[in-house]
Structure formats: structure tokens, C-alpha cells
Amino acid sequence: MSDSSQANRSGPDQAGAGPRDADRPRSLAWVVRAVKGWVERCGPVWVQAQVIELNRRSGPTQFLTLRDVDEEISVTATCHRRVLDAAGPVETGMTVTALLRPTIWSRTGRLSFECSQIQPSGEGQLLAQLERRRRLLEAEGLFDVALHTPLPMLPAGVGLITGAHSDAERDVIRNASLRWPAVRFVVRNTLVQGSHAVEQILSALAELDADPSVDVIVIARGGGSLEDLLPFSDEALVRAVHAASTPVVSAIGHERDNPILDLVADLRASTPTDAGKRIVPDMAEELGIVDQCRSRIRQAVAARIATEQSRLDGLRSRPVMLEPTATLDIAEERLEATVARMRLATDRCLETAGHQIDQYLAQIRAMSPKATLDRGYAALADERGNSVATVGATATGARLRAYLSDGALGVLVESATPTTSRSPAKETS
Structure with a gap:
């Protein structure tokens, strides 16, 4: 006969163990299951207690420790996450009303309670109402910073x-x-x-x-x-x-x-x-800030004045400021030197141009008709002033004008004899 069948037959209502029962000991599992059966026959019951510890986890099962409101008695309870979420804000120190079902953990034989419903009571109930109101108002955007x-x-x-x-x-x-x-x-x-x-x-x-x-x-x-x-x-x-x-x-x-x-x-x-x-x-703090601002302004103004004074001293220390005419003297010397160079260059250009003009005049004079006349030649022109260069340009009896080096003569053409020249053919023959 198994331990479970014996437990069912003998049940928890049997009398305590006798001296001979030591020869027929029960298994520990039989005892735990028997106690589990006794405890679970109590069924779920509503209790009022204070939450002294709440261990929220990432999984569905949550753990909380409840303590009696009058006596130093505390128990550990488990509940599903949705049970806590439905209850509203359940926090440590809050008084709650919970529906607990006692049970025994088969592996450890430890007494525990399963919480299927929980709701704040007293101040906890007020806090739950305030939390619901806060959530509704927050959803409307009234708390937007x-x-x-x-x-x-x-x-x-x-x-x-x-x-x-x-x-x-x-x-x-x-x-x-x-x-x-x-x-x-x-x-x-x-x-x-x-x-x-x-x-x-x-x-x-x-x-x-x-x-x-x-x-x-x-x-x-x-x-x-x-x-x-x-x-x-x-x-x-x-x-x-x-x-x-x-x-x-x-x-x-x-x-x-x-x-x-x-x-x-x-x-x-x-x-x-x-x-x-x-x-x-704070007036004292504001006055302190005003004093600090004034001090910084004074320092900034003093620093700016010192900077500008330094720049002014630098400008005044430059040679042009110490002796303003020194620059003019240098410029005057440069101007005089430039003028002298320009005059020298001008004289050289004029001298060179004069020599070139003299050469051009000599060439012109050498090529002019007057130079020819000075050598003993004469120039003829008819009455209209047209130059007579050939015999054929005049005729016998024509009046011409002969220009000499020192004047002009009127002449009458008595004869016009052209100069004959031999042709190459005749010379060959």
C-alpha cells in the first residue's frame, strides 16, 4: 500500500502515533501532503493587514509580506501582477484588504498564501482614489510642464x-x-x-x-x-x-x-x-550681484581706458608724431632729387634730338635744289611756273625763267635741240 493511499485511508483525524508506529514510519512527503490537505480545506478568506514589504519582479508572480494590524504576525503571499495593477497604487506601509488562500509548498513544506484579490483600505483606499484622479487629469494634459x-x-x-x-x-x-x-x-x-x-x-x-x-x-x-x-x-x-x-x-x-x-x-x-x-x-544677494556688476563694469572700463591709453602712447611714440616735419623733409629731398634727374634726362633728350635735327637738316640741304644751284646748275620753269626738265617740254621762242643760286633770269628759247643717243642695235651693227 502506497503512502498516499494510507494517507487517504488513515486521514488527518487519526490519533497520534503510538510506540509501534516507529517500526512503520511515514514518509516526509506523506506528512507534507497531509498538512497541505488540512490547510487548503480552510479555503480563501478576506483579511485586513498592512503591507510591510512588496517585491515587484519582472515576471507575472509578485511577492509581498503582510502583517497583522494588531499583533506581530506576518506572512508571505504571492499574487499575479494583474491583481496588483487592478488594485491601484499598493505601496509599503499601506493597509489593504486581501483575499488569501492558505497553502503549503510541497517541496519545502512552507506555509504560504495565494492572494487573488487586493484592495486598499483606510488611507490606502484614499490613495487609490487620488491616484485614479491623478491619472485621469494627467491624461488630459493638465500636468504638462x-x-x-x-x-x-x-x-x-x-x-x-x-x-x-x-x-x-x-x-x-x-x-x-x-x-x-x-x-x-x-x-x-x-x-x-x-x-x-x-x-x-x-x-x-x-x-x-x-x-x-x-x-x-x-x-x-x-x-x-x-x-x-x-x-x-x-x-x-x-x-x-x-x-x-x-x-x-x-x-x-x-x-x-x-x-x-x-x-x-x-x-x-x-x-x-x-x-x-x-x-x-533675496535683497542681500541682489545687492551683492549689483556690487559685483559694478565692480566688473569698473574693471572693464579701467581695462578699456588702459588699452586705449597704451595705443595712444604707442602712436605718440612713433617718429612721425615726435617730429612731423621729418617726413616732409625726406619727401622734399626725394622730390628735389627726382626733379634733378628729370632735368638731366630732359637736357639729354633735347641734346640728342638737336643732333638728330642737325643731321636731318644736313641731309635735307644736301638733297635740296638750292644745293644743286650752289654747285652752278640752274632750274628752268615756264611762264606758268611748271618745271622744264626736257627739251620736249618747251619750244623755240618760248620764254622761260632760269633760277640760279643767287637769283632768277628771264630767257628766250632760240633753239631746242634734243640730244640723240645710239640704239643698241645700231651700235651692234
């Missing part, structure tokens, strides 16, 4: 929405006044918790947003529980801040408090004190 308006460097007026005579009001005004004593506040005291807080905050926001003398609006409140800070996660307030034309600063609670107003505001201050420091500049 590109839509945030930068705060003015020095606001003419600061609108402050806070509780009357509250620490938040004193912190904002005191810290802002310490940084910039001339800051002007327009305070609107409202409820900052409870069912009527949102209505009053919306009214004050609309009034300050319409005031042209207000350049920035601060919504401030000190710390508090999650329920106390619920008005600052109200959808109507979030949409009103998004629609406001004046930059809005959110200064709610402490650093760990994160109402939805922080996401839509143009600037999120960690505390009211931090808001007072960020809405106005």
Missing part, C-alpha cells in the same frame, strides 16, 4: 491663500519679508480642511486672479493627515489652478506631502517656508 508659467522676478503683489492666523501664513510672510522687506501681500484667509474648504479656496483664487496688482498667488497650509489635505487634491481646485492666468505656487504640508495641487501649480514649494523664499529675490 510646458504649460507652467515662470514666476516674475519681483512681483508687485503676492496673493496668499491660507488659514487665518496659521503658521503657514506667518512662515510665508516672515521669510518673504526677510528676503525682500518691501514685498506686498494680499491675504485671503480661508478654511484649509473640511467639506467647505474647496469652495472658499476657489472663491479666493478667483478674486486674486482677477486682481491686476497681484503677480503671483501662493496657496499654503501646514502639515496634516491625508484626510486633512484632501481639499488640495480636489478636481475642481486643480482645474481652477490650471485655468488661472496668474502663476500659482503650491506650498502644502511638508516635503513628503504630495497633493495633486503640486502637479498642476506653476511652482511646487516643499513647505510654506520654502514658498516664502522662492517667490521673491
Whole structure:
């Protein structure tokens, strides 16, 4: 008979082991399966516990450790990823209501629980509701950083929405006044918790947003529980801040408090004190910056003056500035030398041209008719002045004019005898 059949037949309701049972020991697997059967007959049960550890993994199975809200009892549970995703934001320290089914791991005999449903309860339920609201508003684009308006460097007026005579009001005004004593506040005291807080905050926001003398609006409140800070996660307030034309600063609670107003505001201050420091500049720092700028300007002007003085001294130290006429003297000497060279060159050119002219005149005179006449020849011309070079150009009885070297003679042609010459043929014969 196998161990499993024995377990089924004897069952967990049998009496404890007797002395003789040591001779017939059960296997460890039989014991684990018997315990597993006893435990799993309990079925699933709803429990309320606190999440003290949540180990998210990349796979579908997730591990979390739950602790009883009253006693120091903790168990390990597994659940599918989609169970956690459907539950909303489940974080460490949150109180939840979970549907657990106890079971025994067959290989290790360890008690564990399988979680098939989980939902936040108490503050966890509020956080889940706020997370769903945040996701819906984010999907509409209300938290887009590109839509945030930068705060003015020095606001003419600061609108402050806070509780009357509250620490938040004193912190904002005191810290802002310490940084910039001339800051002007327009305070609107409202409820900052409870069912009527949102209505009053919306009214004050609309009034300050319409005031042209207000350049920035601060919504401030000190710390508090999650329920106390619920008005600052109200959808109507979030949409009103998004629609406001004046930059809005959110200064709610402490650093760990994160109402939805922080996401839509143009600037999120960690505390009211931090808001007072960020809405106005520090006068001491600004005066220091002004002094530094003045010092840099003086240094820049002094450096520029020194540079220009150095350049001026350099120009004044040049020879032309020390003795301006020195350049003119040099130029005058160069001009005189150039003029002398030009005159010498001109004289040489004229002398050469004169010699050439004399040569041309001598040649012309040697070739002129007068030179011929000077050698004893005469030139004949008829009465009309035409030159007579041959006998055939005149006739007997013609009056001619004979030009001599020292005058002219009128002559009468008594005879015209041409000179005869022998032909080559006759000479040959």
C-alpha cells in the first residue's frame, strides 16, 4: 500500500502515533501532503493587514509580506501582477484588504498564501482614489510642464491663500519679508480642511486672479493627515489652478506631502517656508550681484581706458608724431632729387634730338635744289611756273625763267635741240 493511499485511508483525524508506529514510519512527503490537505480545506478568506514589504519582479508572480494590524504576525503571499495593477497604487506601509488562500509548498513544506484579490483600505483606499484622479487629469494634459508659467522676478503683489492666523501664513510672510522687506501681500484667509474648504479656496483664487496688482498667488497650509489635505487634491481646485492666468505656487504640508495641487501649480514649494523664499529675490544677494556688476563694469572700463591709453602712447611714440616735419623733409629731398634727374634726362633728350635735327637738316640741304644751284646748275620753269626738265617740254621762242643760286633770269628759247643717243642695235651693227 502506497503512502498516499494510507494517507487517504488513515486521514488527518487519526490519533497520534503510538510506540509501534516507529517500526512503520511515514514518509516526509506523506506528512507534507497531509498538512497541505488540512490547510487548503480552510479555503480563501478576506483579511485586513498592512503591507510591510512588496517585491515587484519582472515576471507575472509578485511577492509581498503582510502583517497583522494588531499583533506581530506576518506572512508571505504571492499574487499575479494583474491583481496588483487592478488594485491601484499598493505601496509599503499601506493597509489593504486581501483575499488569501492558505497553502503549503510541497517541496519545502512552507506555509504560504495565494492572494487573488487586493484592495486598499483606510488611507490606502484614499490613495487609490487620488491616484485614479491623478491619472485621469494627467491624461488630459493638465500636468504638462510646458504649460507652467515662470514666476516674475519681483512681483508687485503676492496673493496668499491660507488659514487665518496659521503658521503657514506667518512662515510665508516672515521669510518673504526677510528676503525682500518691501514685498506686498494680499491675504485671503480661508478654511484649509473640511467639506467647505474647496469652495472658499476657489472663491479666493478667483478674486486674486482677477486682481491686476497681484503677480503671483501662493496657496499654503501646514502639515496634516491625508484626510486633512484632501481639499488640495480636489478636481475642481486643480482645474481652477490650471485655468488661472496668474502663476500659482503650491506650498502644502511638508516635503513628503504630495497633493495633486503640486502637479498642476506653476511652482511646487516643499513647505510654506520654502514658498516664502522662492517667490521673491533675496535683497542681500541682489545687492551683492549689483556690487559685483559694478565692480566688473569698473574693471572693464579701467581695462578699456588702459588699452586705449597704451595705443595712444604707442602712436605718440612713433617718429612721425615726435617730429612731423621729418617726413616732409625726406619727401622734399626725394622730390628735389627726382626733379634733378628729370632735368638731366630732359637736357639729354633735347641734346640728342638737336643732333638728330642737325643731321636731318644736313641731309635735307644736301638733297635740296638750292644745293644743286650752289654747285652752278640752274632750274628752268615756264611762264606758268611748271618745271622744264626736257627739251620736249618747251619750244623755240618760248620764254622761260632760269633760277640760279643767287637769283632768277628771264630767257628766250632760240633753239631746242634734243640730244640723240645710239640704239643698241645700231651700235651692234
